[in-house]
Amino acid sequence: MLEKTFTPGAIEPEIYAQWEASGAFAAHPESGKRPYCIMMPPPNVTGSLHMGHALTFTLQDILTRFERMRGRDVLWQPGTDHAGIATQMVVERNLEAAKTTRHDLGRAKFIERVWQWKTESGGTITRQLRSLGASPDWPRERFTMDDGLSAAVRRVFVQLHKEGLIYRDKRLVNWDPKLHTAVSDLEVEGRETKGSLWYIAYPVEGSDESITVATTRPETMLGDTGIAVHPDDERYRHLVGRHVVIPLVNRRIPIVADAYADPTAGSGAVKITPAHDFNDFEVGKRHNLPLINIFDADARLNDAVPEAYRGLDRFAARKKILADLEAAGRLAKTEPHILMVPYGDRSGVVIEPWLTDQWYCNAAELAKPAIEAVERGATVFVPRNWENTFFEWMRNIQPWCISRQIWWGHQIPAWYAPDGRIFVEETETAAQAAARAHYKKDVALERDADVLDTWFSSALWPFSTLGWPTETIELKRYYPTDVLVTGFDIIFFWVARMMMMGCKFMGEVPFKTVYIHALVRDERGQKMSKSKGNIVDPLRVIEKYGTDALRFTLTALAAQGRDIKLAESRIEGYRNFATKLWNAARYAEMNECRLDAEFDPAKAELTVNRWIAASLAHATLRVTAAIEEFKFNDAADALYHFVWGNFCDWYLEFTKPILTGADAAAKAETRAMTAWVLGQVVHLLHPIMPYVTETLWTHLAGEKAGMLITARWPHYGGLADAEAAAEMDWVVSLIAQIRTARAEMNVPPGNEIAAFITEAGATELAWIERHGDQLRRLVRLSMIHPVDAKAPAKQNSIQVVVEGASLLLDLAGAIDLGKERARLKKEEQAIRDELDKIAAKLGNPNFVARAKPEAVEEQRNREAEARASLARLDAAIARIGGA
RNA sequence: GGGCGUGUAGCUCAGUGGGAGAGCACUUCCUUGACAUGGAAGGGGUCGUAGGUUCAAUCCCUGCCACGCCCACCA
Numbered sequence: 001m002l003e004k005t006f007t008p009g010a011i012e013p014e015i016y017a018q019w020e021a022s023g024a025f026a027a028h029p030e031s032g033k034r035p036y037c038i039m040m041p042p043p044n045v046t047g048s049l050h051m052g053h054a055l056t057f058t059l060q061d062i063l064t065r066f067e068r069m070r071g072r073d074v075l076w077q078p079g080t081d082h083a084g085i086a087t088q089m090v091v092e093r094n095l096e097a098a099k100t101t102r103h104d105l106g107r108a109k110f111i112e113r114v115w116q117w118k119t120e121s122g123g124t125i126t127r128q129l130r131s132l133g134a135s136p137d138w139p140r141e142r143f144t145m146d147d148g149l150s151a152a153v154r155r156v157f158v159q160l161h162k163e164g165l166i167y168r169d170k171r172l173v174n175w176d177p178k179l180h181t182a183v184s185d186l187e188v189e190g191r192e193t194k195g196s197l198w199y200i201a202y203p204v205e206g207s208d209e210s211i212t213v214a215t216t217r218p219e220t221m222l223g224d225t226g227i228a229v230h231p232d233d234e235r236y237r238h239l240v241g242r243h244v245v246i247p248l249v250n251r252r253i254p255i256v257a258d259a260y261a262d263p264t265a266g267s268g269a270v271k272i273t274p275a276h277d278f279n280d281f282e283v284g285k286r287h288n289l290p291l292i293n294i295f296d297a298d299a300r301l302n303d304a305v306p307e308a309y310r311g312l313d314r315f316a317a318r319k320k321i322l323a324d325l326e327a328a329g330r331l332a333k334t335e336p337h338i339l340m341v342p343y344g345d346r347s348g349v350v351i352e353p354w355l356t357d358q359w360y361c362n363a364a365e366l367a368k369p370a371i372e373a374v375e376r377g378a379t380v381f382v383p384r385n386w387e388n389t390f391f392e393w394m395r396n397i398q399p400w401c402i403s404r405q406i407w408w409g410h411q412i413p414a415w416y417a418p419d420g421r422i423f424v425e426e427t428e429t430a431a432q433a434a435a436r437a438h439y440k441k442d443v444a445l446e447r448d449a450d451v452l453d454t455w456f457s458s459a460l461w462p463f464s465t466l467g468w469p470t471e472t473i474e475l476k477r478y479y480p481t482d483v484l485v486t487g488f489d490i491i492f493f494w495v496a497r498m499m500m501m502g503c504k505f506m507g508e509v510p511f512k513t514v515y516i517h518a519l520v521r522d523e524r525g526q527k528m529s530k531s532k533g534n535i536v537d538p539l540r541v542i543e544k545y546g547t548d549a550l551r552f553t554l555t556a557l558a559a560q561g562r563d564i565k566l567a568e569s570r571i572e573g574y575r576n577f578a579t580k581l582w583n584a585a586r587y588a589e590m591n592e593c594r595l596d597a598e599f600d601p602a603k604a605e606l607t608v609n610r611w612i613a614a615s616l617a618h619a620t621l622r623v624t625a626a627i628e629e630f631k632f633n634d635a636a637d638a639l640y641h642f643v644w645g646n647f648c649d650w651y652l653e654f655t656k657p658i659l660t661g662a663d664a665a666a667k668a669e670t671r672a673m674t675a676w677v678l679g680q681v682v683h684l685l686h687p688i689m690p691y692v693t694e695t696l697w698t699h700l701a702g703e704k705a706g707m708l709i710t711a712r713w714p715h716y717g718g719l720a721d722a723e724a725a726a727e728m729d730w731v732v733s734l735i736a737q738i739r740t741a742r743a744e745m746n747v748p749p750g751n752e753i754a755a756f757i758t759e760a761g762a763t764e765l766a767w768i769e770r771h772g773d774q775l776r777r778l779v780r781l782s783m784i785h786p787v788d789a790k791a792p793a794k795q796n797s798i799q800v801v802v803e804g805a806s807l808l809l810d811l812a813g814a815i816d817l818g819k820e821r822a823r824l825k826k827e828e829q830a831i832r833d834e835l836d837k838i839a840a841k842l843g844n845p846n847f848v849a850r851a852k853p854e855a856v857e858e859q860r861n862r863e864a865e866a867r868a869s870l871a872r873l874d875a876a877i878a879r880i881g882g883a
Numbered sequence: 884g885g886g887c888g889u890g891u892a893g894c895u896c897a898g899u900g901g902g903a904g905a906g907c908a909c910u911u912c913c914u915u916g917a918c919a920u921g922g923a924a925g926g927g928g929u930c931g932u933a934g935g936u937u938c939a940a941u942c943c944c945u946g947c948c949a950c951g952c953c954c955a956c957c958a
Contacts, residue, residue: 005920190955197958214958228958262957270958279956339958385887392886392954488953519952556906559897561888563951567895569907576920587917633897637905652917660916736924743924749913780915834902841901846938855901855939862902 002589002699006582008546012691016130019694024068024709025135027075029473036072037478038064039462039511040136041486041494042144044083046090046121049128051520051528051566052487054538058551058688059517059558059632060485061134065687066627068135069713075478077465078129078136080122082145084409084454085179085346091117091408107407107449114408118143128539133547133690135709142465144457145410152464153410153457154426156505161414161424165362166402168422172281173401175354177299177314178347181405182358184453185398186492188351190340197337198322199267201330202227202244205252211236211244212332214266216339217276218325219317222249222305223294226272228283231257233268247330248321249306256287275355291355299352314352359403359412359450363500367394370499370509379499379509382630383560386488386516393492402453409451416446459497462510484511487519515630518563520554536566548689549575555688556636577640578692581685584648585678585696591659593674595701601676602718606658606666607770609673610724612651615642616677617719623684624713639685647677650732657773675700680714730764730803731771737800738779738809744823745798745815752782753809756791759872760805768805781809799824799876803865806872817880824877831870838863 019025029035038060043053064076091114092102102110126141142149160166173182198218201210211227224246229236240257260283261270274284275291284291296302299314309317325331342351371394373379374387381387403412415423415431421438423445425431435443457464462484466475480502486495495514502510521527522534529535541550552574557564601613619642626634651674658670679700682693686708697708738755747753755775757768768775768784775781791797792810798820800807841847841859848856 002917005918216958260957266958277956277958279958282956337958340955388886389953396954492954557896562896563889565895567907570895572920573906576918579920580918583918583921585917590917637897641905648918649922653922656916739923740925743912746912749923750915777915837902841939844938847901848938850938851901858901 002586011695015691015694019709025137027137028073029477031073033073035477036067037075037481039481040078042079042081043125044086045080045118046087047125049538051536051538055520055554057134058554062687076136079142088406088408110407149464152460152468154413155469158424158426169360170357172278172353173356173358174351176344176347177352178349180297182401184401187345188342189345191343193341195337195339197335199332201332205243211269212267213269213271218321219314220273220276223273223275223292224271225289226253227255228258228261228272229269230261230263233263248324258283276353278353293355358401361400361402363397363400366500366504367397369503373509380513382515402456403450412448412450414448417443455493458494459501462498463506480508481511483513483515485515488516520564520566545571545575548578548692552688555632558632588674588678593671595675595679596672599672599676607724607727608654610721611728613719614721615646617716620714654774657777683714727767734802735778737802741798741800752780754783755781756785756789756808757787758806758808764804794880801872801876828873831866835866
């Protein structure tokens with residue numbers, strides 16, 4: 001027997017363990033089934049589950065379970081990412097607590113510590129994924145720093161280097177002065193900041209004139225090597241070619257003409273600091289201006305600046321320089337100014353453009369085939385508009401700085417000879433051999449200390465996890481993968497780079513479809529973040545409402561093209577849905593509705609049974625199509641309404657008289673149908689709500705039927721039944737009308753009343769007769785008298801008018817006739833309003849002439865129906881003496 | 884500056900070229916043998932705004948307003 005209430009917490013771990021142990025999650029590369037593959041975006045190995053994970057993994061799991069049930073050989077490839085900077089930061093924080101640093105430890109020891117940390121905490125996220133019900137092929141779990149994946153990284157690096165697509169370059173990078181590493185453009189976020197625009201007057205050499213420049217970063221003046229004005233700017237034309245002397249520094253720098261200077265911005269003259277500004281770097285190159293690096297790795301002023309400023313932090317330096325300028329009378333004016341300041345997304349400190357040697361990847365070259373692949377539709381984005389975003393970025397892509405000055409990650413396979421020559425090889429021995437060949441003798445090689453950007457290895461994920469560069473059966477079978485499910489926030493970081501690397505090394509796109517889902521926000525639409533304190537913890541939700549409730553909620557809210565604002569009331573509502581389903585199953589069990597293998601729903605005879613089967617078939621089509629089209633919310637909606645609205649509210653209530661009645665054949669058919677529909681429903685719901693459905697299936701079908709996770713997805717023909725639908729729709733509307741009339745006339749719900757049919761067509765009469773038991777029960781009628789029976793007095797009865805029939809309910813006591821009249825008049829008015837609308841249309845010759853014939857026909861039908869109802873309603877009003 | 888998206892019931896959001904929907908909230912009633920995590924009835928919206936296309940627009944097109952996000956080197 002099913003328990004009185006569904007307690008998810010008690011059963012989930014047990015069911016999950018059964019699934020996992022049964023091998024139901026496993027891919028079968030040797031099978032003859034059609035393959036289907038999803039690459040799990042690897043979460044950070046030291047991370048823990050947040051709502052974004054919950055959403056993305058729920059959707060992936062839905063697709064996985066759905067396709068598995070449809071008979072595909074599904075590989076959902078799991079794994080985790082080493083997350084270089086993030087993980088290193090976590091471990092460094094731990095060290096800090098132990099009053100030590102990575103530098104105290106040394107590189108080897110530190111890396112050992114990180115591995116140790118990975119061992120300790122790396123299981124957290126995968127454990128949490130399990131509690132979410134995710135069903136990837138766990139034994140195939142990979143880590144981006146596994147031997148195999150590391151070998152793939154080296155292979156790719158070396159090959160791209162040999163082709164000149166990876167190279168070393170000295171240029172400005174985004175330097176993180178806290179983390180002491182370069183970061184890529186993507187890891188820098190601009191934050192709008194209230195600052196100032198300071199106008200500084202630089203005296204022109206050999207003249208009384210001075211030239212004023214505007215700057216948001218006065219401290220960089222110590223590194224100025226020029227002043228630029230626009231070549232057409234009349235105000236400054238006479239100064240081009242002359243020199244100014246930098247205040248406080250007393251260095252002589254030229255005034256150059258360059259179109260970069262915008263005459264309308266600031267003073268029209270701009271200071272040029274080539275070593276500390278990306279634009280200035282370019283201007284400097286054009287005019288051969290020297291680069292003066294004034295910062296050290298901490299962004300403190302170095303020895304290239306006057307002694308008074310050396311060692312100062314950049315912000316302290318700004319203050320002092322402004323004060324000194326003021327004192328020297330060189331600060332012309334100060335304006336408030338809003339500017340975008342670059343911050344490191346990990347460190348949260350201001351990023352400094354800094355001149356260093358780094359490794360770069362020629363992304364523009366790699367992007368070409370990836371762009372072309374999306375253009376020709378080899379990869380399709382869903383929703384389609386994300387392709388614009390992809391194209392926009394890929395067509396303007398900048399060189400990708402791939403080296404990081406941290407320790408945790410894939411160390412770059414480059415070795416330096418004493419003379420600075422670089423040998424890039426997959427192993428040190430190969431590098432040694434190459435060096436020996438070059439120098440004709442052994443030389444000591446030193447390995448590049450840097451590691452690769454984490455996203456470099458992630459970019460290889462779709463093929464490195466499948467065994468590349470080895471030609472494995474998995475690689476042949478599952479690449480290209482079917483769909484990548486991810487959020488738009490990592491299109492650039494990850495999707496674009498996988499496209500580049502996949503096209504380059506596999507010669508084929510990594511996935512046929514990229515489904516981009518929304519971001520999960522809090523109920524006010526704010527991005528969830530620790531600092532805002534608005535995080536909804538999925539694990540807490542699971543504990544409180546159950547995994548299925550969370551999964552269903554996320555699914556129901558996963559409409560394309562919109563963010564998800566997660567309100568707890570929504571989760572509660574869908575938890576109730578799980579309870580509803582549970583209780584329906586309990587009801588079925590109590591009424592001995594058992595699955596019958598012999599039962600053929602297409603052969604059902606009772607209208608109500610034919611109707612529910614047809615409704616189910618319709619819902620099944622909707623759900624299937626919705627999942628195929630990634631319209632997850634539609635799938636959830638169709639299921640919710642079928643289960644609650646059709647099956648529970650109507651079918652189960654409607655068939656109660658049959659189950660308690662005397663007609664054995666009808667009872668048997670209804671029991672079998674109830675069990676069958678329930679069985680189908682748990683199939684359809686399983687991808688979204690795996691736990692409750694698996695539990696119910698076991699109860700319904702028994703242990704030997706096999707687990708639901710391995711069952712076949714429903715598919716049927718021949719169940720559509722327009723006649724049954726018409727009949728049931730009519731009975732439902734009759735019941736609704738009677739209920740409304742009773743409620744509005746304040747008839748106590750418990751009162752049983754006799755009904756008299758005053759008017760009915762032959763069809764309607766037959767329907768009333770056929771469903772008499774249901775009518776008596778569902779709207780509390782004691783008796784239904786035929787058309788010619790003696791009707792009660794008008795002051796004792798209320799009237800019900802539906803399409804094709806009128807009834808009179810005998811209250812056996814005086815009613816408020818005025819109220820009854822008003823009620824009927826209100827109904828009449830509604831019908832008249834509708835008739836007016838229809839008349840306006842049909843009265844329009846253009847409509848009749850130009851609209852589709854079906855549309856005209858439909859209006860005519862509606863008009864006829866409305867007129868008939870109106871006539872009966874008027875008759876009813878006349879009966880009680882209304883005008 | 885460029886790109887994308889959003890504006891529909893009190894709130895959160897679906898939706899469709901031809902009769903405005905859901906969940907939650909609200910009002911009234913109901914502890915009837917699955918379910919009060921429930922059932923029944925009900926109130927509530929000129930579908931942001933101004934035009935255009937169309938026989939017909941909440942839906943398609945254009946402008947505008949508001950909000951959000953992404954990208955971008957303007958001092």
